[in-house]
Amino acid sequence: MSTARRFDPILLLAAPAVAYLTVVYGLPLLFLLGRSLLGAGGVSAFAGFFADPFSWTVLGNTVRSAALVTLVCLVIGYPTALVLARAGGFVQAAILVAIILPLSVGVVVKAFAWQIVLRRDGVVSQIFTGLGIWDEPQRLLFTETGLVIGAANIFVPFMILPIYSVLKLVDPRLGEAAATLGASPVYRFFKVAIPLSLPGIITGIAFVFSMAASMYVIPSLVIGDRFQTLATLTGRSFLFMRNEQLGSTTAVVLLALTIGIVVASSRLSRRLGGAA
Amino acid sequence: MTAIEKIAGWLAGLLATFTVVFLLTPLVVTVAVSFGSSAVFTLPPPSWSLRWYEALARSRDLWPPVFASVKLAAFSTAVALVLGTLCAIGLLRGQFRGREAVVTFLVSPLMLPGLVIGIAMLESFRAAGLRDVWVSLVLAHVVITLPYVVRTVFAALSLFDFTLIDAARTLGLTYPKAVFKVLVPSLAPAFLTSGMFAFLASMDNYPISIFFTDAWTKTLPIQMLQYVEESPDPTIAAISTLLILLSIGVLVLGDRLVGLRRMADL
Numbered sequence: 001m002s003t004a005r006r007f008d009p010i011l012l013l014a015a016p017a018v019a020y021l022t023v024v025y026g027l028p029l030l031f032l033l034g035r036s037l038l039g040a041g042g043v044s045a046f047a048g049f050f051a052d053p054f055s056w057t058v059l060g061n062t063v064r065s066a067a068l069v070t071l072v073c074l075v076i077g078y079p080t081a082l083v084l085a086r087a088g089g090f091v092q093a094a095i096l097v098a099i100i101l102p103l104s105v106g107v108v109v110k111a112f113a114w115q116i117v118l119r120r121d122g123v124v125s126q127i128f129t130g131l132g133i134w135d136e137p138q139r140l141l142f143t144e145t146g147l148v149i150g151a152a153n154i155f156v157p158f159m160i161l162p163i164y165s166v167l168k169l170v171d172p173r174l175g176e177a178a179a180t181l182g183a184s185p186v187y188r189f190f191k192v193a194i195p196l197s198l199p200g201i202i203t204g205i206a207f208v209f210s211m212a213a214s215m216y217v218i219p220s221l222v223i224g225d226r227f228q229t230l231a232t233l234t235g236r237s238f239l240f241m242r243n244e245q246l247g248s249t250t251a252v253v254l255l256a257l258t259i260g261i262v263v264a265s266s267r268l269s270r271r272l273g274g275a276a
Numbered sequence: 277m278t279a280i281e282k283i284a285g286w287l288a289g290l291l292a293t294f295t296v297v298f299l300l301t302p303l304v305v306t307v308a309v310s311f312g313s314s315a316v317f318t319l320p321p322p323s324w325s326l327r328w329y330e331a332l333a334r335s336r337d338l339w340p341p342v343f344a345s346v347k348l349a350a351f352s353t354a355v356a357l358v359l360g361t362l363c364a365i366g367l368l369r370g371q372f373r374g375r376e377a378v379v380t381f382l383v384s385p386l387m388l389p390g391l392v393i394g395i396a397m398l399e400s401f402r403a404a405g406l407r408d409v410w411v412s413l414v415l416a417h418v419v420i421t422l423p424y425v426v427r428t429v430f431a432a433l434s435l436f437d438f439t440l441i442d443a444a445r446t447l448g449l450t451y452p453k454a455v456f457k458v459l460v461p462s463l464a465p466a467f468l469t470s471g472m473f474a475f476l477a478s479m480d481n482y483p484i485s486i487f488f489t490d491a492w493t494k495t496l497p498i499q500m501l502q503y504v505e506e507s508p509d510p511t512i513a514a515i516s517t518l519l520i521l522l523s524i525g526v527l528v529l530g531d532r533l534v535g536l537r538r539m540a541d542l
Binding site for chain 1: 278300359422479483497
């Protein structure tokens with residue numbers, strides 16, 4: 001192998017797409033970052049943002065709701081991925097349809113459906129009062145619980161799929177080997193199954209958290225104006241309030257949050273992948 | 277099997293069943309509401325009717341955005357398929373350091389907040405003097421659709437054995453013919469699934485499109501959200517049901533051609 005690298009002309013095939021995304025997407029993001037960090041308002045805009053207690057409420061709303069959504073997705077998504085990886089035939093087909101079909105139906109359609117489900121006279125309320133859990137109909141619409149339910153519904157496929165794709169590669173004999181060596185089921189779950197599926201879990205958490213932190217349509221329809229997250233505040237500053245300075249600041253904070261999560265998670269799963 | 281394992285298996289099955297029901301709830305609710313006779317969203321509806329489909333057929337607000345969205349999605353998906361496939365081949369076959377980083381960059385529009393991407397593009401397009409709604413929308417939607425193609429075709433190509441092309445050439449095919457007879461058929465599932473998801477993602481995009489539409493040119497999700505906020509009646513459920521039907525059609529087609537399991541390998 002020669003260490004001298006010669007230019008490979010086949011790389012030119014990649015040039016149009018790379019050039020396109022650089023000009024239309026990469027540079028604009030850099031300009032946005034540069035302008036809000038170095039521009040007129042610059043650092044003082046960020047100082048102002050972080051000095052305002054309202055900003056901390058918004059940050060808290062963003063991180064808390066995204067974390068809750070991620071938790072719900074993990075709790076219901078991991079067992080689903082496990083069943084999917086082991087199932088065949090009808091069960092497998094049913095779960096795959098349940099994942100892929102909603103994935104291909106738009107977020108506006110689903111957010112609208114949750115508006116109906118979570119109303120005071122909606123299905124959930126009827127079931128809960130019918131079962132006697134609630135004394136009288138209550139609404140979940142315009143509450144954080146409603147937001148978490150609706151968002152978890154939309155993002156749970158992004159938790160199931162990465163975990164499933166790791167689990168189906170895991171050799172089932174590893175668990176049997178551990179059992180032969182005398183490991184208890186609980187021990188095997190925490191010391192064999194979970195560590196082996198960890199790269200999938202991390203990818204799923206990163207996907208769901210970053211998407212839940214930046215969702216816009218779902219909060220607008222399900223919870224309304226009183227509950228602001230970084231994304232809704234960014235959208236409103238640009239689209240309704242015409243306060244582009246505030247919008248740029250919140251956009252950069254949101255961008256930093258999501259990039260941080262994606263980078264951290266890919267480092268983490270690469271390290272785990274290397275160790276495995 | 278021990279008792280603990282049995283209980284754990286039952287619990288996992290129960291949670292998976294719950295997840296399936298949970299996932300399908302919004303779709304079932306939408307369809308049910310669309311066939312109801314009531315003007316408010318009561319479930320189950322007092323009686324069944326097609327009145328909201330009639331209202332939809334007569335609607336003047338909803339059809340132009342439908343056509344705009346379909347046109348936009350079809351065009352940007354086609355561009356993405358061409359650019360993305362060439363790019364995946366170039367990246368995979370070319371030897372260079374930092375390939376992973378380039379692929380991550382190309383796929384990153386899927387992971388970063390749409391609103392932020394939209395704002396960044398809005399400002400740059402404005403600075404560049406671009407004000408045409410349609411051109412801006414196409415430019416933006418190629419950014420949305422391209423990652424799907426790059427990701428899926430790149431993954432499919434890494435499994436493709438390129439010596440097959442050489443084998444075909446040894447058997448007497450010219451290079452372009454060998455590519456069309458050997459490479460293109462084996463990539464067909466990747467084209468199909470990535471194209472479908474790219475198309476649906478473009479049809480559904482709200483957070484980026486919102487910055488580029490105006491009063492005259494609107495895409496479907498933007499018109500739908502506005503409709504829900506202004507006059508929520510089951511007409512919106514009727515059009516949603518048609519969109520769900522479109523998704524089912526796409527899935528059935530995908531299942532026939534490549535199989536559901538391969539479609540789940542995102």
